[in-house]
Amino acid sequence: MTITVAMIGLGLIGGSLSLALQRNENIHVIGFDRRYQTTDEAYRRSIIDEIAPSVRYAIERADIVIFATPVNTTVKLLREAEHWTFRDGVIVTDTGSTKVPIMEAATPLVEQGVTFIGGHPMAGSHKSGIAAAKELLFENAYYVLTPYDDKQKMGIETLRELLQPTKAKVVVLDAYKHDRMTAMVSHFPHVIASSLVDRLAEEKEEEPFVAKLAAGGFRDLTRIASADPKMWRDITLQNRSELLRQVEYWMTSMENVRDMIERADGEEILTFFNRSKKVRDGLPSTFAGATQGALYMTFDLHIDIPDHPGSIAEITKVLADHEISITNIRIVETRTDVYGILVVSFQNTDDRRKAREVLEEETDYSMHII
Numbered sequence: 001m002t003i004t005v006a007m008i009g010l011g012l013i014g015g016s017l018s019l020a021l022q023r024n025e026n027i028h029v030i031g032f033d034r035r036y037q038t039t040d041e042a043y044r045r046s047i048i049d050e051i052a053p054s055v056r057y058a059i060e061r062a063d064i065v066i067f068a069t070p071v072n073t074t075v076k077l078l079r080e081a082e083h084w085t086f087r088d089g090v091i092v093t094d095t096g097s098t099k100v101p102i103m104e105a106a107t108p109l110v111e112q113g114v115t116f117i118g119g120h121p122m123a124g125s126h127k128s129g130i131a132a133a134k135e136l137l138f139e140n141a142y143y144v145l146t147p148y149d150d151k152q153k154m155g156i157e158t159l160r161e162l163l164q165p166t167k168a169k170v171v172v173l174d175a176y177k178h179d180r181m182t183a184m185v186s187h188f189p190h191v192i193a194s195s196l197v198d199r200l201a202e203e204k205e206e207e208p209f210v211a212k213l214a215a216g217g218f219r220d221l222t223r224i225a226s227a228d229p230k231m232w233r234d235i236t237l238q239n240r241s242e243l244l245r246q247v248e249y250w251m252t253s254m255e256n257v258r259d260m261i262e263r264a265d266g267e268e269i270l271t272f273f274n275r276s277k278k279v280r281d282g283l284p285s286t287f288a289g290a291t292q293g294a295l296y297m298t299f300d301l302h303i304d305i306p307d308h309p310g311s312i313a314e315i316t317k318v319l320a321d322h323e324i325s326i327t328n329i330r331i332v333e334t335r336t337d338v339y340g341i342l343v344v345s346f347q348n349t350d351d352r353r354k355a356r357e358v359l360e361e362e363t364d365y366s367m368h369i370i
């Protein structure tokens with residue numbers, strides 16, 4: 001039986017989700033994006049099966065509707081949706097980073113008998129747009145569903161089944177808890193990353209060389225500050241009250257930090273760093289070489305390389321020739337003997353497996369997955 005999915009918004013998330021759903025041949029995706037070039041590109045790259053000329057066209061034909069639009073747009077569209085015609089038994093969901101305002105906007109629809117269940121795949125990137133869409137973007141990531149109540153069990157099961165090709169781990173959460181937790185692990189870190197970069201910009205005015213000194217740690221901590229500012233403005237406004245709570249906690253915490261530094265209290269400083277190291281090291285971290293942060297995951301391949309300049313170029317050329325994308329590349333250890341270790345990170349297990357196969361075929365390097 002064919003299931004028709006309407007995907008509204010074909011950017012990073014809508015595009016990636018459609019690509020994953022295409023793995024199930026019984027799913028027919030009708031796509032709509034405000035930008036016609038995006039819908040057209042999605043169709044040409046077989047990310048969607050059919051182009052919808054309007055949101056209403058897609059919705060009227062769908063068994064499942066997914067809004068993968070910016071959170072403010074999703075709220076706006078859900079308010080308009082009160083006046084649209086849905087198929088009997090339709091399930092409507094979204095992918096927004098916030099849940100409470102979106103669930104509130106969907107309430108009139110639910111009162112009309114439409115099943116709405118909030119959704120949020122906890123994986124993504126600082127890149128936006130269909131060009132960055134990837135079939136396995138959500139592999140092994142949590143995919144949160146936020147129902148209104150226990151009566152929506154059937155809808156949850158339908159979505160769980162639909163999302164199987166994403167290889168994400170579906171979890172059910174209350175929308176308020178979701179917004180509280182994502183404020184802590186996603187939205188507030190974004191504010192911190194941006195404010196650190198802001199500080200760098202100020203410092204750079206006085207001392208231009210400082211930006212060149214901004215090495216690994218600063219880059220790791222601030223990567224997300226490169227994400228789409230409008231998307232993050234909207235998330236910040238929609239999760240305002242939870243973000244304000246996080247700001248308060250942070251200010252108290254920074255006051256304590258200031259005090260212990262002012263007092264030059266080495267013992268307290270050590271306790272502070274020890275405590276956070278223990279928590280950080282205990283976060284879900286490695287399995288079969290996957291480095292899984294709370295939200296972000298990479299799949300690493302460790303390659304023993306001789307200490308001469310041509311080897312990195314040789315490895316990246318083989319990967320490029322086979323169109324295998326890498327997400328990161330670094331030398332973790334340069335030993336005094338002839339070999340160092342090059343760690344190449346991939347987006348998913350499939351890419352890493354292919355990389356290992358082609359490198360084994362075309363080079364003599366030893367490789368390990370740790």
Ligand SMILES: NC(=O)C1=CN([C@@H]2O[C@H](COP(=O)(O)OP(=O)(O)OC[C@H]3O[C@@H](n4cnc5c(N)ncnc54)[C@H](O)[C@@H]3O)[C@@H](O)[C@H]2O)C=CC1
Pocket residue numbers: 008009010011012013014032033034035038068069070071073074095096097098120121122123124125126127128129130228231235
């Ligand atoms: N970027 C990320 O890493 C993640 C984003 N999300 C959420 O997923 C949603 C989509 O985010 P992205 O895909 O990253 O953004 P994006 O900017 O890559 O894609 C959004 C798409 O929606 C389209 N759009 C805007 N208004 C529209 C309208 N009225 N009708 C139809 N299409 C419209 C845009 O043209 C664009 O193609 C957002 O709600 C975001 O909070 C969730 C998880 C991760």
Ligand SMILES: O=C(O)C(=O)Cc1ccc(O)cc1
Pocket residue numbers: 096097121122123124125126186224295296
């Ligand atoms: O790029 C990253 O590491 C992210 O954390 C991406 C992201 C952005 C927004 C979300 O709601 C979820 C994940």
